[in-house]
Amino acid sequence: MTPDNKPPVPDVTANRASRKWTRRELAERILWSILGHPIFRLSPRPLWGLRNGLLRLFGAKIGQQVRLHPTVKITIPRHLTIADGVGIGDGAILYALGPITIGTNATISQGAHLCAGTHDFRDPTMPLLKLPITIGDGAWICAEAFVGPNVTIGAMSVVGARCVAMKDVPPNAIMAGNPARQVGTR
Amino acid sequence: MTPDNKPPVPDVTANRASRKWTRRELAERILWSILGHPIFRLSPRPLWGLRNGLLRLFGAKIGQQVRLHPTVKITIPRHLTIADGVGIGDGAILYALGPITIGTNATISQGAHLCAGTHDFRDPTMPLLKLPITIGDGAWICAEAFVGPNVTIGAMSVVGARCVAMKDVPPNAIMAGNPARQVGTR
Amino acid sequence: MTPDNKPPVPDVTANRASRKWTRRELAERILWSILGHPIFRLSPRPLWGLRNGLLRLFGAKIGQQVRLHPTVKITIPRHLTIADGVGIGDGAILYALGPITIGTNATISQGAHLCAGTHDFRDPTMPLLKLPITIGDGAWICAEAFVGPNVTIGAMSVVGARCVAMKDVPPNAIMAGNPARQVGTR
Numbered sequence: 001m002t003p004d005n006k007p008p009v010p011d012v013t014a015n016r017a018s019r020k021w022t023r024r025e026l027a028e029r030i031l032w033s034i035l036g037h038p039i040f041r042l043s044p045r046p047l048w049g050l051r052n053g054l055l056r057l058f059g060a061k062i063g064q065q066v067r068l069h070p071t072v073k074i075t076i077p078r079h080l081t082i083a084d085g086v087g088i089g090d091g092a093i094l095y096a097l098g099p100i101t102i103g104t105n106a107t108i109s110q111g112a113h114l115c116a117g118t119h120d121f122r123d124p125t126m127p128l129l130k131l132p133i134t135i136g137d138g139a140w141i142c143a144e145a146f147v148g149p150n151v152t153i154g155a156m157s158v159v160g161a162r163c164v165a166m167k168d169v170p171p172n173a174i175m176a177g178n179p180a181r182q183v184g185t186r
Numbered sequence: 187m188t189p190d191n192k193p194p195v196p197d198v199t200a201n202r203a204s205r206k207w208t209r210r211e212l213a214e215r216i217l218w219s220i221l222g223h224p225i226f227r228l229s230p231r232p233l234w235g236l237r238n239g240l241l242r243l244f245g246a247k248i249g250q251q252v253r254l255h256p257t258v259k260i261t262i263p264r265h266l267t268i269a270d271g272v273g274i275g276d277g278a279i280l281y282a283l284g285p286i287t288i289g290t291n292a293t294i295s296q297g298a299h300l301c302a303g304t305h306d307f308r309d310p311t312m313p314l315l316k317l318p319i320t321i322g323d324g325a326w327i328c329a330e331a332f333v334g335p336n337v338t339i340g341a342m343s344v345v346g347a348r349c350v351a352m353k354d355v356p357p358n359a360i361m362a363g364n365p366a367r368q369v370g371t372r
Numbered sequence: 373m374t375p376d377n378k379p380p381v382p383d384v385t386a387n388r389a390s391r392k393w394t395r396r397e398l399a400e401r402i403l404w405s406i407l408g409h410p411i412f413r414l415s416p417r418p419l420w421g422l423r424n425g426l427l428r429l430f431g432a433k434i435g436q437q438v439r440l441h442p443t444v445k446i447t448i449p450r451h452l453t454i455a456d457g458v459g460i461g462d463g464a465i466l467y468a469l470g471p472i473t474i475g476t477n478a479t480i481s482q483g484a485h486l487c488a489g490t491h492d493f494r495d496p497t498m499p500l501l502k503l504p505i506t507i508g509d510g511a512w513i514c515a516e517a518f519v520g521p522n523v524t525i526g527a528m529s530v531v532g533a534r535c536v537a538m539k540d541v542p543p544n545a546i547m548a549g550n551p552a553r554q555v556g557t558r
Contacts, residue, residue, distance in 0.1 A: 009477040009510030009528070012457045013437065033417075045219075065199065085198045095482075095515075105195040107305075107312070110281075115515055119479075121530055121558065126479070126512075138195030140312075143281075143301055144332065146516065146534050156195070158307055162332050162350045162364055164534045166548070176352070178364040178534055178550040186307065231405075251385065271384045291381040293491075293498070296467070324381030326498075329467075329487055330518065342381070344493055348518050348536045348550055362538070364550040372493060 014125040025076075032058055032077060043070050055080065063104070079116070083137070098130035103137035103155065111144035118149045136171060146178075156186050200311040211262075218244055218263060229256050241266065249290070265302070269323070284316035289323035289341065297330035304335045322357060332364075342372050386497040397448075404430055404449060415442050427452065435476070451488070455509070470502035475509035475527065483516035490521045508543060518550075528558050 021029070036058050043050050051070065052062045059078030067087045072094065074080065079096035086102050089110035094100055097117030102108065116133045119126040133147055136155035141147060143161040153159060154171030164178035174184035207215065222244050229236050237256065238248045245264030254274045260266065265282035272288050275296035280286055283303030288294065302319045305312040319333055322341035327333060329347040339345060340357030350364035360370035393401065408430050415422050423442065424434045431450030439459045444466065446452065451468035454460075458474050461482035466472055469489030474480065488505045491498040505519055508527035513519060515533040525531060526543030536550035546556035 009457075009475075010479070010512075012459065012477045012479070016439075067202075085195075087198060103195075105198045107196070107198070111299075113483075113516065115533060118514075118533075119512070121512055140196075140305070140307055142304075144299065148533060161301060161304075161334060161352070164364075164550075166533070176365060178350075178536075179548060253388075271381075273384060289381075291384045293382070293384070297485075326382075326491070326493055328490075330485065347487060347490075347520060347538070350550075362551060364536075 010121075010126045011124050012126070015127065018125065018127065020128050028058065028078065029076060032074075036077070037074070040072075040074075041070055045070055069110075089143075097128065098149065099132045100135075101132070102135045103139065105138050106135050107140045108135070109141060109143040109145070109161075112141045113144075113146045114141070115146065116149055158186060196307075196312045197310050198312070201305075201313065204311065204313065206314050214244065214264065215262060218260075222263070223260070226258075226260075227256055231256055255296075275329075283314065284335065285318045286321075287318070288321045289325065291324050292321050293326045294321070295327060295329040295331070295347075298327045299330075299332045300327070301332065302335055344372060382493075382498045383496050384498070387499065390497065390499065392500050400430065400450065401448060404446075408449070409446070412444075412446075413442055417442055441482075461515075469500065470521065471504045472507075473504070474507045475511065477510050478507050479512045480507070481513060481515040481517070481533075484513045485516075485518045486513070487518065488521055530558060 036054055040051050040054055048067045051068050052066055055062050055077045060080040062082050063084035065085045066082050069090045071091045072088050074094045076096045079099045081101045083104040085105040088108040091111045092108050093113040095115045095117060100114055100116050114133050116131055118129050120129055131149035134152040136153055138156045139153050140158045142159060145159045145162060146164045148166040151165055151168055153169045156171055157169050157173045159165050160176040163175050163180050165175060165180040169175055172186045173182045174186055176183045222240055226237050226240055234253045237254050238252055241248050241263045246266040248268050249270035251271045252268055255276045257277045258274050260280045262282045265285045267287040269290040271291040274294040277297045278294050279299040281301045281303060286300055286302050300319050302317055304315050306315055317335035320338040322339055324342040325339050326344045328345060331345045331348060332350045334352040337351055337354055339355045342357055343355050343359045345351050346362040349361050349366045351361060351366040355361055358372045359368045360372055362369045408426055412423050412426055420439045423440050424438055427434050427449045432452040434454050435456035437457045438454050441462045443463045444460050446466045448468045451471045453473045455476040457477040460480040463483045464480050465485040467487045467489060472486055472488050486505050488503055490501050492501055503521035506524040508525055510528040511525050512530045514531060517531045518536045520538040523537055523540055525541045528543055529541050529545045531537050532548040535547050535552045537547060537552040541547055544558045545554045546558055548555045
């Protein structure tokens with residue numbers, strides 16, 4: 001705050017005026033929010049295939065035997081790559097500003113949040129950063145756990161309930177707490 | 187991961203094909219989700235008695251002067267035993283895969299999550315575990331706190347806001363943090 | 373619990389019978405919940421001005437260029453003072469039992485919870501405490517962070533994703549974890 005040339009507060013006007021999305025991206029986001037997401041949300045729970053098809057229509061890569069609950073919240077389907085056998089529970093959030101990749105037979109439990117975006121708070125215009133998240137094969141992101149932007153979760157690792165992983169997690173690790181600490185090996 | 191006979195990832199197909207619920211349980215869950223829960227959810231806030239009656243109809247044991255907000259999410263009403271004078275706030279989650287027992291005059295605040303279920307991640311089929319949660323008389327589970335499976339919270343204890351209790355809490359303890367630590371005595 | 377004159381459990385009946393709100397406050401809360409909030413909630417996302425106007429109608433002080441998403445949950449609009457340029461994201465909770473003041477160009481991200489109320493658990497009637505929260509100019513309360521009652525967040529500070537701030541945060545601090553710890557300086 002001391003440098004004279006630094007504004008006293010973030011310049012949100014500059015941030016809001018900045019071009020964060022192409023026209024095509026904007027059109028797709030609006031179409032998803034007014035049409036795609038409502039159909040997804042209101043679809044009966046057993047219609048897993050309908051939801052997978054809808055996501056593919058919006059550009060997502062979805063494998064076989066994938067099960068997303070109707071209450072899963074997805075920001076930009078085109079940024080999703082979901083392998084075979086993945087299950088994603090009630091109210092989980094795939095905040096896919098950047099690409100989210102989920103490996104074979106991984107499980108994302110109810111209320112978990114994969115947050116693939118942030119702001120650069122060192123820059124006074126707080127520019128949006130669209131950063132990737134990768135979940136390894138067979139990993140389990142437990143109930144209401146949080147995975148931050150630019151984080152890779154290793155294959156078979158368990159990120160425990162409500163655990164907050166803001167850094168990479170190695171394979172086969174069992175993590176707990178906020179911030180995440182390794183408490184065991186699978 | 188080293189034994190040759192262990193699959194590289196969890197066998198979700200085996201898990202999904204496993205018989206987790208009896209026919210009667212399944213029928214009751216479907217009836218709750220398409221009929222019971224919508225009535226509960228849409229009931230006006232002051233109609234505490236209507237919601238209690240509805241839960242009893244679905245097999246819950248509910249005492250006198252119990253107040254559940256309409257936005258409380260309940261997985262299986264039959265697994266609930268709620269004593270007199272209990273209050274449960276906005277958006278609290280009673281994830282009652284296993285039995286949840288709540289003692290006299292206990293308070294469960296908004297957004298708290300009692301998570302009475304997990305998976306055995308040591309087993310490649312990730313079998314569902316339905317484990318009990320017990321909340322002692324007069325205890326207070328504060329806003330958005332989390333109580334894990336197989337956990338007992340002692341009488342009069344306070345599990346602070348956003349605190350994550352994955353182990354038993356003794357009576358009269360004041361807990362905070364993730365993971366939960368005792369920070370005082372009531 | 374040892375003193376003989378202390379009840380074994382909180383006296384919730386006394387608590388519920390206590391007069392927590394004036395008639396005017398009660399009328400306003402009911403009007404907000406059955407009319408104001410539904411309009412707010414169902415308004416299309418780009419209609420930022422409509423939501424600001426609605427909050428002002430219910431007694432909130434809202435500056436210029438303020439952007440609240442339709443899914444923001446507000447308990448009592450009259451208790452809000454929001455300065456110019458503030459943005460509040462998807463599903464953030466302004467639990468304004470006490471006054472909540474948010475400074476110029478501050479950002480409150482998706483799912484953040486400002487919890488301006490608690491109970492005095494040392495008193496057997498568990499009386500409601502309506503306590504203030506103040507967010508400084510240019511501060512950023514990140515995704516799903518939690519700010520407790522009676523807490524002031526200093527200007528330009530960053531309360532990280534899922535961080536739980538139950539004590540005051542100085543200006544320019546970068547906080548993380550539950551409980552919150554300072555991990556850097558902006």
